[in-house]
Amino acid sequence: MFVRKTAKRFAGAVAAAGLSLALFLSASPASADAAFQRWVAGFRSTAMESGISGATFDRAFRNVRDIDPEVLEKARYQPEFTAPVWDYFDNRVHEQAVATGRAMARQWKPWLDRIEHRFGVDRNILLAIWSMESNYGETLKNDKVMRNVVRSLATLAYGDQQRSKYARTQLIAALRILQTGDIDESHLMGSWAGAMGHTQFIPTSYQRYAVDIEGSGKRDIWNSVPDALATAANLLAKNGWQSGRTWGYEVTLPATGKFPNRALPLAKWQGLGITRARGKPFRDGSEMAELKVLDGRNGPAFLMTKNFSVLKRYNSSDKYALAVGLLADEIAGYGGLVRDWNRPFTKLSFVEKQELQQRLSSHGYYQGKFDGKIGEASRNAIMAFQARAGMEQDGHPSMEVLSLLRRQ
Template identity: 85%
Template structure:
């Protein structure tokens, strides 16, 4: 009798809100967030007005019962400090990312040939983006990172005031992706903020740029490497990528000179005393470029060109675009930096960083993965060991720390 009365009340509410009874009943009282369910019920009419069918909406939200607390935690998280510039690049441009990129270039060469011919974007740039965005797809295998995109975006739209407008827009686009049939709801997975697939596209960008490169009738950036790389290429192509041109050059600065802000021709930069690293000539002295010194004058310097700005359409950060360019150059075999980042310690190789993590774990300081990436957990472990060993507690993944660990 109580169940029947409850069902009757739910049916009345569903009729008023336009929400299917099946959706409401799927959320048990023990697990459902009542406020969140009311928000979903209200959002259904918004989705319908945007062209989403009732069947698509109900299918998408069938198993969305409560907010994703981890999404809100990640949305609120603020780094305790701004990482130094070398830390950003060391975790992204290293011997393993280069070696894997070269292996992927060989493995996917036939498709890269076609993508490069169709969109005019250098294959090494696409491989570098793939590495930066998902570690060549490895992140997609991590269930702790990948989340239900509909639930993530609904969580942000409902509970995060700063991101609510963005999340609502992305959620409508995600529902349109489901409705198109490119992917089903069980495989519509992404980051906590809704970035999806091998090349991490948010739903609106997916709608603008997604490509069915392999010709199977679906634009599948989750499972099709050709589709994912072609989608990245299409974004760069449509935003003005200049075929056959580089993103920029490492340069040497003359001592004691000041330089103007803004862009000049390479010829004018040469006239101010800048020279290309390794004493190479510039292919075209008429190209326009801007000077970037992300680590100050004591670190490497770069003249960046139009394609650097196009890379920032993927991620609007100088460090991101520079990391893509540097990694692409190394994958292509052009060599690394002539002038390295200004580190206050002796750098470790990728394998040595893994060894550092393993040794820290063996002594009980570290409980994360041995992935060679130095994040908050690794730095905290290093500092704890340094304190015990009587060393300066800087948290740097240095040869100095590894050498002490090896002696123990």
């Protein structure tokens, strides 16, 4: 989550992080390790002043001998998201995520019933968050992604000037989690920036919102799906989630006209010529909403209600909150967008994107997983194939590229 700090919140530290990394890499391993160990020794006193016992600190750092260079690399390269809007949604709101979400809804129905009753948060929203944050827990099984949270945060606190204050605060919070016994040090795993568990909470947010709904005596968002989903629901509920209300509506704009950049009652938006995309009436004309158009006037448009703002307390990005809302609606069976995102190519289905990766691999262009997610490795492979085929090298996962690969 990055309440869960978002990548956007973390952008802008390239110079500071780059300098820190360069200084570390320029030193010999022995001297660099010694300097880090001196920092750890000094931070021990800070932790104890914050109520962390010496035994807890020593246990947490028992196997932390040096920094994690990959954490500094990831921190160094965190630009604001500049890819086309369709790229963000295509990799998050797709038929595989919907199908898995529906399967998880059936599998975890008794717990979802309890969580929804207790917190008043729509189960489909929780399933969508679970998908967005950890691919329904699959990410937690990836040793290349999951890291020792204590080592990661100590690395940032020691080696990244821009994130040092954040990392020190989160590190103390992580040590408190160990001290309370919710998880042991060998299982305190998370992302490079310390986000943890099925629903990716940073340590301070875990402390504030974590829930032991299973009654095990431990708030275990790493191994307990019910605890993780209840924790996400608790965050949303405590930040003002309105039970029984939607996050917003896809709408159709009139051909001409300008609209105010502020919230208005839905009835007033309707008076300005804005209607629901599928023609249904708004549920409550007095409900306040804000117009959002992420892909220009020719792309999909939305009227966002209070619950959209609550989703942004989980992650402050409009794209993130909208992706959660759209995925939740599809899991619930409400259907996808009426007006799709603007793309300069013919879109592939999720299965077709997996086929694209497989065919690129068979021709020697791609070495990654056939996961249907088009990231940097997939785009580079597509461009390499396009270059050889004499096509424009745009890296788009298009039907045009797949059709040519099928003929090879």
